[in-house]
Amino acid sequence: MRFKTKLKIFLIILIIFMLWYFFIYKPRLEKQKLSEMDISDSKQKHILWGYPVCENDMIFEYEGFVSGYDTVKLNPLWVSYNLKKEYLKGQKFLKERKFAPDPSLDKDLQAANEDYTKSGYDRGHLARQADMKGRSKKCELESCFFTNISPQKQDFNRETWNNLERAVDDLTMRYDETWIITGPYFDDEIDLLKKRVEIPDGFYKIAILRKGKTFHPLAFVLDMESQSTDLEKYTVSIDSVESLTGIDFFHELADSLENPFESKLLPIPYGWK
């Protein structure tokens, strides 16, 4: 056989191999990997696949959620919690809402009711109070600590953000359980509430929906001026939340799983409404 013929055969085999690898083997491998992601690796109650890796956060563990609080910005940088259907269907123990500082933290290092009064900004829950029901009175009370509160514009908190939170609750009712990480983001310009509490530019929310062994990640970024109720407009990849906030999420996932998981643009499950 002539050299040229050998080369042709070799190239044909190579091309067939590459086609097989990229279009059959690799997609199948990735699909398998996603279905193999195991929550038993995550030992923490409120956190899936490792604590967020974040600068300047002081960690507070509560019955229903964990907060990474920034004692300079006087905002949580992230809060994380697990949400189950039975919590949402469960009983509410608290009739009134009472915002309060966390008694375990020095008052100078956290926001206070006076910072928000007549400021025009709502005391915005990050771990939703409605997500803390079905557990205990303590759980609901702790969600009103300022370690779980960020300034939110009224319209944003009560409409756009509320709409997203209700959507995540609705999705949770259709899955086995959900892990939620949510927090504010800030640009370089510092706006303060009563010269103390930094006003965020917007908020992110990551929700990992689990059904059986499969995980459906979702991520949203909404600036404080957002008014649309079309949530598709706010969907982003987890990577883009990381570059916006400087926080590394799910670092306990192996890189081979974390990279494809976090880089994808994440569509809302079909027929979610």
Add this chain to the structure above:
DNA sequence: TTTGGTGT
């Protein structure tokens, strides 16, 4: 329904 506000 839940998200909040102010004033007592």
